[in-house]
Amino acid sequence: MLRPWKTILNLEFGTEKSVFQQIADQLIAEIIKGRLKPGMSLPGSRILAEDLGVNRKTVVLAYEQLIAEGWLEAFYKKGTFVSEKLPKQKQRRKQINEDSMSALKNFSFTAFNEGVPINIPTDMPLIVFNDGLPDVKLAPLDELARAYKRIFQQKARWRMLGYANERGEERLRTAVLLMLSMDRALNFNLNQICITRGSQMALYLTAQVLVKPGDFVAIENPGYRPAFDVFKRAGARMLPVKLDEQGIDVKELEKLCKLQSIKAVYVTPHHQFPTTRSMKADRRLELLRLSNQYGFAIVEDDYDHDYHFGSRTLQPLASYQNAHNVIYVSSLSKLIAPAVRVGYVAGPESFIDSLVALRMTIDRQGDPVMENAVAELMEEGLVNKHARRALGIYRERRAIMTRLLETHMKGLADYEVPEGGLAFWLVFKKAVNTVQLAEQLLKTGVQVISTERFSFDEQPLNALRLGYASLEAEEMERGIKLIAAACY
Amino acid sequence: MLRPWKTILNLEFGTEKSVFQQIADQLIAEIIKGRLKPGMSLPGSRILAEDLGVNRKTVVLAYEQLIAEGWLEAFYKKGTFVSEKLPKQKQRRKQINEDSMSALKNFSFTAFNEGVPINIPTDMPLIVFNDGLPDVKLAPLDELARAYKRIFQQKARWRMLGYANERGEERLRTAVLLMLSMDRALNFNLNQICITRGSQMALYLTAQVLVKPGDFVAIENPGYRPAFDVFKRAGARMLPVKLDEQGIDVKELEKLCKLQSIKAVYVTPHHQFPTTRSMKADRRLELLRLSNQYGFAIVEDDYDHDYHFGSRTLQPLASYQNAHNVIYVSSLSKLIAPAVRVGYVAGPESFIDSLVALRMTIDRQGDPVMENAVAELMEEGLVNKHARRALGIYRERRAIMTRLLETHMKGLADYEVPEGGLAFWLVFKKAVNTVQLAEQLLKTGVQVISTERFSFDEQPLNALRLGYASLEAEEMERGIKLIAAACY
Numbered sequence: 007m008l009r010p011w012k013t014i015l016n017l018e019f020g021t022e023k024s025v026f027q028q029i030a031d032q033l034i035a036e037i038i039k040g041r042l043k044p045g046m047s048l049p050g051s052r053i054l055a056e057d058l059g060v061n062r063k064t065v066v067l068a069y070e071q072l073i074a075e076g077w078l079e080a081f082y083k084k085g086t087f088v089s090e091k092l093p094k095q096k097q098r099r100k101q102i103n104e105d106s107m108s109a110l111k112n113f114s115f116t117a118f119n120e121g122v123p124i125n126i127p128t129d130m131p132l133i134v135f136n137d138g139l140p141d142v143k144l145a146p147l148d149e150l151a152r153a154y155k156r157i158f159q160q161k162a163r164w165r166m167l168g169y170a171n172e173r174g175e176e177r178l179r180t181a182v183l184l185m186l187s188m189d190r191a192l193n194f195n196l197n198q199i200c201i202t203r204g205s206q207m208a209l210y211l212t213a214q215v216l217v218k219p220g221d222f223v224a225i226e227n228p229g230y231r232p233a234f235d236v237f238k239r240a241g242a243r244m245l246p247v248k249l250d251e252q253g254i255d256v257k258e259l260e261k262l263c264k265l266q267s268i269k270a271v272y273v274t275p276h277h278q279f280p281t282t283r284s285m286k287a288d289r290r291l292e293l294l295r296l297s298n299q300y301g302f303a304i305v306e307d308d309y310d311h312d313y314h315f316g317s318r319t320l321q322p323l324a325s326y327q328n329a330h331n332v333i334y335v336s337s338l339s340k341l342i343a344p345a346v347r348v349g350y351v352a353g354p355e356s357f358i359d360s361l362v363a364l365r366m367t368i369d370r371q372g373d374p375v376m377e378n379a380v381a382e383l384m385e386e387g388l389v390n391k392h393a394r395r396a397l398g399i400y401r402e403r404r405a406i407m408t409r410l411l412e413t414h415m416k417g418l419a420d421y422e423v424p425e426g427g428l429a430f431w432l433v434f435k436k437a438v439n440t441v442q443l444a445e446q447l448l449k450t451g452v453q454v455i456s457t458e459r460f461s462f463d464e465q466p467l468n469a470l471r472l473g474y475a476s477l478e479a480e481e482m483e484r485g486i487k488l489i490a491a492a493c494y
Numbered sequence: 495m496l497r498p499w500k501t502i503l504n505l506e507f508g509t510e511k512s513v514f515q516q517i518a519d520q521l522i523a524e525i526i527k528g529r530l531k532p533g534m535s536l537p538g539s540r541i542l543a544e545d546l547g548v549n550r551k552t553v554v555l556a557y558e559q560l561i562a563e564g565w566l567e568a569f570y571k572k573g574t575f576v577s578e579k580l581p582k583q584k585q586r587r588k589q590i591n592e593d594s595m596s597a598l599k600n601f602s603f604t605a606f607n608e609g610v611p612i613n614i615p616t617d618m619p620l621i622v623f624n625d626g627l628p629d630v631k632l633a634p635l636d637e638l639a640r641a642y643k644r645i646f647q648q649k650a651r652w653r654m655l656g657y658a659n660e661r662g663e664e665r666l667r668t669a670v671l672l673m674l675s676m677d678r679a680l681n682f683n684l685n686q687i688c689i690t691r692g693s694q695m696a697l698y699l700t701a702q703v704l705v706k707p708g709d710f711v712a713i714e715n716p717g718y719r720p721a722f723d724v725f726k727r728a729g730a731r732m733l734p735v736k737l738d739e740q741g742i743d744v745k746e747l748e749k750l751c752k753l754q755s756i757k758a759v760y761v762t763p764h765h766q767f768p769t770t771r772s773m774k775a776d777r778r779l780e781l782l783r784l785s786n787q788y789g790f791a792i793v794e795d796d797y798d799h800d801y802h803f804g805s806r807t808l809q810p811l812a813s814y815q816n817a818h819n820v821i822y823v824s825s826l827s828k829l830i831a832p833a834v835r836v837g838y839v840a841g842p843e844s845f846i847d848s849l850v851a852l853r854m855t856i857d858r859q860g861d862p863v864m865e866n867a868v869a870e871l872m873e874e875g876l877v878n879k880h881a882r883r884a885l886g887i888y889r890e891r892r893a894i895m896t897r898l899l900e901t902h903m904k905g906l907a908d909y910e911v912p913e914g915g916l917a918f919w920l921v922f923k924k925a926v927n928t929v930q931l932a933e934q935l936l937k938t939g940v941q942v943i944s945t946e947r948f949s950f951d952e953q954p955l956n957a958l959r960l961g962y963a964s965l966e967a968e969e970m971e972r973g974i975k976l977i978a979a980a981c982y
Contacts, residue, residue, distance in 0.1 A: 023676075031679065031809065038779070038815050075808060076740065076774030091776040142655040151646035158639035167630040167831035188511075191519065203691065203857035210856045235855045252564070286564035288579045291526070320563060321519070327526050343655035345862045367723045368698045369691035373861060374833045 011049065011057045014041075025060055029068040034077055037088055048078065048086045133485040134453045138279075138310070138429035138473035144399065145343035146383065146392040153379040166374040172366050173358075174201025174350070175377040181384035182338075182350055190311065191325040192334065194352045200362050201372055205309055205337035205349035209233055211361045211368075212305055212333050212351055213240040213270075221269035224262060224302075226254050228460035228467060230279040233272050233307065242269070246462035249278065253285030256292040263300040270303040276320055277310045277427035280460045280471040284320055284425055294323060297331045304329075308336040312393050314426030315401055324352070333357065338380060341393055348380055400428060400475050406482055407474045414490040419470075428475035433468060434493070440466045443492055452488045499537065499545045502529075513548055517556040522565055525576055536566065536574045621973040622941045626767075626798070626917035626961035632887065633831035634871065634880040641867035654862040660854050661846075662689025662838070663865040669872035670826075670838055678799065679813040680822065682840045688850050689860055693797055693825035693837035697721055699849045699856075700793055700821050700839055701728040701758075709757040712750060712790075714742050716948035716955060718767040721760050721795065730757070734950035737766065741773030744780040751788040758791040764808055765798045765915035768948045768959040772808055772913055782811060785819045792817075796824040800881050802914035803889055812840070821845065826868060829881055836868055888916060888963050894970055895962045902978040907958075916963035921956060922981070928954045931980055940976045 015032045017025055036042040048054070051069060055062040069086055072078040079089045157163065173179065179196050186192040202208040209232070217223060219241025225234060227246035238244060245262050248255050254273055262268060273293070275285035285293075297304050306323045314320075324334040337349040351361065365371075383389050407430055408423050415421070419432040434440075440457045447454055457467040470489070474482060503520045505513055524530040536542070539557060543550040557574055560566040567577045645651065661667065667684050674680040690696040697720070705711060707729025713722060715734030726732060733750050736743050742761055750756060761781070763773035773781075785792050794811045802808075812822040825837040839849065853859075871877050895918060896911050903909070907920040922928075928945045935942055945955040958977070962970060 034775075034809070035815070037775075071804070072775075074804070075772070076776055089776060092779055139656070142652055145652075145655045147646060147651060147655065151643065154642050154646070155639065158635060158642070163635060164630055164633075167633045167635065167833045168627070169832050206855070207857040232855065232858075239852075239855055284563070287522075287560075288564055288577065291580055316559070316562070321522070327523070344657050345655045345859075347857065347859070347861060364727075367694070367720070367727055368856065369695040369835065370720075371833075371835070373835060373864065376861065376864070 011054055012059075015058060017058060017060070026064045026067040026071070029058070029060075029065065030071050033068070033072060037077055037092065042088050044088050044090050044092045046088045048088070050085060132448075132451055132453045133477065133481045133488075135455070135470075135485060136473040136476065137455060138427055138471065139344060139475065140313075140340050140396065140428060141399070141476040142343050142345075143476070144392075144396050145346075146388060147343075149383055149388045149392070150342065150346070150379060153382040154375065156382065157375055157378045166378065170371045170374040172362050172371045173197075173199070174372050175374050175381060178348070178377040178381040178384075179350075181381045185384065185389075186352070189319070190308070191321045192352070194334075195355075197355050198358055199350055199352040200358050200365065201377060202349040202351060202365070203369070203372065204339050204347040205307065205335055206232060206236075207347075207365075207368075208335045208337070208349040208351040209236045209305070209307070210239075211365055212335060213237045213242070214364055215357065215361045216240070216270050216303055216305070216333075217242045218269075222262075222266050224259060224268055224271040225462065226273055226278060227462040228280055229272070229462065230274060230307065231459050233305075234462065237270075237272065244462065247271075249281060249283075251283060253278065253283065253289040254293065256289055256296065259293070260296055263296060263302070268300060268302045270305055271297070272305045272307065273323075274307045274309060275323055276308050276314075277424065279307075279309070280429070280469075281431045282424040282427050282429060282471075283422070283431075290323055290326070294326055294328050294332075298328060302331065304332045306332050306334050308334060310340065310427040311336065312341045313397060313400060313428055315397070315404065316425045319426070338389070341389060342380065342383070346376070346380065348377070403474055403477065403479075403482070406479050407472070407486075410482055410486040414486050415493075418490060418493050429471050429473040432470045432472065434470075438468055438493060440468065440470065443470075443489075446492050447488060450488050450492070452485050454489070499542055500547075503546060505546060505548070514552045514555040514559070517546070517548075517553065518559050521556065521560060525565055525580065530576050532576050532578050532580045534576045536576070538573060620936075620939055620941050621965065621969045621976075623943070623958075623973060624961040624964065625943060626915055626959065627832060627963060628801075628828050628884065628916060629887070629964040630831055630833075631964070632880075632884050633834075634876060635831075637871055637876045637880070638830065638834070638867060641870040642863065644870065645863055645866045654866065658859045658862040660850050660859045661685075661687070662860050663862050663869065666836070666865040666869040666872075667838075669869045673872065673877075674840070677807070678796070679809045680840070682822075683843075685843050686846055687838055687840040688846050688853065689865060690837040690839060690853070691857070691860065692827050692835040693795065693823055694720060694724075695835075695853075695856075696823045696825070696837040696839035697724045697793070697795070698727075699852055700823060701725045701730070702852055703845065703849045704728070704758050704791055704793070704821075705730045706757075710750075710754050712747060712756055712759040713950065714761055714766060715950040716768055716945075717760070717950065718762060718795065718797075719947050721793075722950065725758075725760065732950065735759075737769060737771075739771060741766065741771065741777040742781065744777055744784065747781070748784055751784060751790070756788060756790045758793055759785070760793045760795065761811075762795045762797060763811055764796050764802075765912065767795075767797070768917070768957075769919045770912040770915050770917055770959075771910070771919075778811055778814070782814055782816050782820075786816060790819065792820045794820050794822050796822060798828065798915040799824065800829045801885060801888060801916055803885070803892065804913045807914070826877070829877060830868065830871070834864070834868065836865070891962055891965065891967075891970070894967050895960070895974075898970055898974040902974050903981075906978060906981050917959050917961040920958045920960065922958075926956055926981060928956065928958065931958075931977075934980050935976060938976050938980070940973050942977070 015029055017028050051062050051065040055065045069078060073080055077089055078086050080086045178201055179199050183194055183199060213236040217237060217240040221242055222245055223237045223242035224245040224247050226249055247259050275290060277284060304323060308322050311319060322334060323329050324332040333351060333353040335351050339346055339348060411421060419434045421430055421432045424430060444454050444456050454470055457469055458464045461467050503517060505516050539553040540550050543553045557566060561568055565577055566574050568574045666689055667687050671682055671687060701724040705725060705728040709730055710733055711725045711730035712733040712735050714737055735747050763778060765772060792811060796810050799807060810822060811817050812820040821839060821841040823839050827834055827836060899909060907922045909918055909920045912918060932942050932944050942958055945957055946952045949955050
């Protein structure tokens with residue numbers, strides 16, 4: 007025999023949940039627990055109402071709902087019963103709690119461990135030499151806020167809130183194309199570009215469209231691990247190619263081309279990641295020649311072209327006359343702020359068409375409000391203005407870094423003053439265990455990136471990449487001194 | 495012999511591009527075209543400067559740059575030469591233009607044609623019965639604009655502009671968890687949820703983590719094509735399962751389970767897409783029992799739970815006590831606006847961990863500014879307020895649709911007044927070629943969705959899905975009359 011309903015159904019009055027809903031939910035819980043079994047009769051609505059001290063209509067409403075949902079059945083003149091159609095439940099006494107799902111799951115899935123982020127603490131009193139990120143404190147936030155405001159106020163704002171063009175807002179594509187034409191000598195049309203969520207999504211889409219499982223993809227080694235991950239994820243067999251001062255070793259690449267059919271080569275020619283070196287002209291031409299001869303795509307990641315201190319920025323491979331197979335990937339995130347995720351990929355129209363179709367499956371479209379706000383910033387020249395201002399500040403910080411390295415690191419490491427980008431690349435003169443070094447430095451309040459992240463085989467390198475753009479002079483000085491001290 | 499330099503180098507003064515950069519770029523172009531060959535000597539800087547009518551320093555700067563980049567070499571007392579290290583170029587006369595890439599590409603890639611969007615014209619005078627989308631004109635845009643403004647003004651704004659938590663802003667996860675707990679009887683913790691770019695990305699990530707190529711995945715048929723695409727893309731072998739009035743045919747599903755190991759079952763239990771029917775209690779329990787017995791994951795897409803007209807919303811499968819294998823997917827996009835891409839996926843913590851690692855590879859993180867703005871709307875109860883207001887309007891529109899269908903379609907089609915969601919599902923009493931019907935209707939100014947989109951085998955169905963939420967009474971009336979007329 008069941009206990010009195012009053013003790014089974016535990017109603018709370020004056021809460022957000024209506025009483026009838028509480029009754030219905032708790033009856034379901036009893037059915038699921040197996041205490042109310044299929045075919046069991048329920049008290050009449052009047053009796054239950056009295057028992058619970060509620061209005062009869064409340065109980066009727068609950069019963070009606072549960073009948074509609076199939077938990078209960080009503081038979082004329084007989085009453086209300088737990089549905090006979092329900093499968094028998096084993097009685098379970100375990101409380102529903104937030105651990106029940108994770109504790110008892112019995113399906114299997116693939117565990118991903120690649121792509122684990124570099125932890126960039128923002129509120130620790132550490133001196134962080136990061137990956138080469140821009141200083142978020144310089145981000146044109148007020149300008150961006152004003153652009154958002156204007157976008158929200160404009161007449162056409164409603165249109166923006168429905169589904170949008172999956173290639174990105176035409177206004178932003180137009181602004182980016184103009185910038186690419188002026189700054190990078192690139193001439194693409196509106197159908198040859200797709201706006202993405204940062205360059206990461208541009209790389210992901212590119213890899214997924216280009217590569218079938220088992221295809222060979224060559225990459226620079228050391229290089230950019232998130233790009234390695236993207237190609238590996240697409241099923242690529244990876245061919246790491248070494249670098250020298252001029253850039254990727256094209257002789258080694260050609261040997262690889264002769265051994266197997268290579269699908270794509272991923273390069274960062276403007277400021278190679280992590281070494282910061284620019285790929286020299288002969289390497290560029292040779293790479294393009296090999297691409298045309300062996301029919302591989304070049305994925306050119308022009309990630310850092312905004313920050314170049316030389317008098318003249320190098321033009322991207324994609325701008326060369328014989329660049330028939332180049333997929334061009336870049337981003338505005340480093341120019342505005344990392345959190346403003348605007349990347350893009352440009353290439354042959356049929357390739358972009360295919361990439362856009364895949365993009366539909368992944369996230370359907372971008373954020374039209376944000377894309378229009380960024381387009382407005384670009385149209386008004388505010389992005390350029392910000393870039394010039396930021397470049398001036400980074401130039402000063404680079405000069406400070408140069409002096410500090412000259413004073414404290416010259417005997418310890420070889421380095422070049424980078425032509426562009428926001429990091430220095432130091433190669434130690436003697437063997438240094440950089441994993442231990444990083445651990446040791448952390449204890450003294452300095453964070454550097456573990457160098458096994460850069461090498462394809464995840465072995466530590468005898469080098470350091472020091473991103474300096476977010477550091478004040480005093481922090482750089484303390485940081486470099488501590489690094490030098492730890493190396494002796 | 496070369497023509498005079500003045501005719502080769504075509505300088506423009508007073509443009510954005512500096513003269514030295516024009517000289518450098520054009521010399522490179524000549525080298526690439528093969529007119530300047532490796533080893534060829536260049537005129538002295540004084541001579542070239544005179545010839546071009548520019549300051550000698552300008553030419554020196556250009557030469558220095560090109561030497562640094564490896565295009566030219568300088569030998570003491572001998573002069574400046576095109577670098578011998580450059581590979582020989584075939585002479586090309588083709589102009590660089592925007593077609594050159596697409597015309598001449600010789601790499602191959604996978605063409606995607608799945609996931610092609612439904613075209614939703616927004617500026618045509620058509621009467622559009624859409625998929626069941628909310629009315630963007632009702633979107634709480636002023637509230638959203640104010641939330642953005644406050645986010646941009648707050649002190650912690652700088653922090654938001656760096657890289658963010660790849661699971662989504664904690665503030666938004668907290669707000670969503672509270673909503674799920676109040677409205678959906680779901681208890682997840684902060685590590686059991688990942689904010690995504692709309693429910694589309696939630697489905698994509700889920701499929702990629704769950705499914706290995708060759709795995710079997712069962713889906714409702716008819717069903718939601720973007721979900722089919724996501725599982726197909728992950729390499730799933732698809733098992734379409736038919737529906738009846740109660741929901742997915744669990745008997746058929748159990749037969750399939752006995753034949754092969756099924757990895758996942760994708761369902762839309764709240765308002766099945768496209769038929770709008772709710773899955774009944776016995777089906778729900780049976781589905782959970784099968785999931786626990788055969789060890790498959792249930793991917794529960796709770797896409798439309800915000801819009802329910804019954805007195806009580808059905809609780810999701812994931813809230814059931816024995817829901818050990820349920821991955822819960824939903825979205826705020828339908829509540830706020832389609833363009834505000836906030837979806838989420840919740841499930842066992844280890845599963846979400848893996849999903850988040852994959853997400854890092856795809857787009858790294860979401861948009862922290864937007865996520866905080868949406869969280870603020872939720873915290874202030876504005877999302878709920880908007881939902882109640884919108885629901886009232888949709889309830890009226892549903893009533894108008896009900897009357898119109900009653901008057902004009904009753905003899906032609908069977909339908910139920912949907913308990914929730916923003917569409918009606920009409921099944922024709924006699925055979926109707928719905929492809930022809932859609933074409934014919936378009937000529938009269940009415941757009942309906944082609945029904946082959948809903949069926950797994952892409953065969954037209956003898957049915958129509960009529961999304962009504964964005965239509966005024968007058969439009970509905972004209973639309974329904976034209977549909978009825980076309981059916982006779």
